[in-house]
Amino acid sequence: MSxxxxxxxxxxxxxxxxxxxxxGDGPVQDYIRAMPGWKHQIGRRLDDLIGEAVPQVRKAVKWNQPFYGSGDEGYFLSFRCYTRYVQVQFLKGTSLDPVPPKASKHPEVRYLDIGQDEDVDEAQLRSWIEQASALPGEKM
Incomplete structure (x- = not known):
């Protein structure tokens, strides 16, 4: 294929x-539209949930993934596609209660992996989003 x-x-x-x-929102929506197959619906739901939990959320695409921030500086969350899941990255995840399940090589970062047929506890996810948005963001 050419x-x-x-x-x-x-x-x-x-x-x-x-x-x-x-x-801004435009590049993030471009990313979500381009997410393949079942991952698109997860991306759409994540974006909606973040927007509901943090009405003044700031958005950007950096390093081929959407980032979400609150306030004037820094970001609190991003996500990206992997083969078997969409990975949500909480940049200050070790400060959340309870701490998201998957550790990172970066000391403060924690992940939540969402697979194709996985039921997501949206109340818990929303709580993590709200908690994360209230913390000082990471400058990127």
Whole structure:
């Protein structure tokens, strides 16, 4: 297949869309639209849930993933596609109660992996989003 046959963004390993970095909702929506298959619905729901929990959320795409921030500086959450799941990254996850389940090589970061047929505890996820948005953000 030639590059001329591609109709959307290139998908990187695990199906993660390659989206140019940019500030605002537009690049984030471009990313979500490009998420392949079942991952698209998870991305849409995450974006909706974050917007409901943090009405003044600030959005950007950096390093081929959407980032969400509150206040003037820093980000509290991002997510990206992997082959078998969408990974939600809480940048100050060790400060959340309870701490999200998956550790990172970065001391404060914690993850929540959401697979295709996984039931997500949306009340818990919303609580983590609200808690994370109230913490000082990470500058990127």
């Amino acid at each position: 590059d001329d046959d591609n109709t959307g963004p290139r998908l990187l390993s695990g199906g993660n869309p390659q989206i140019p970095k940019g500030e």
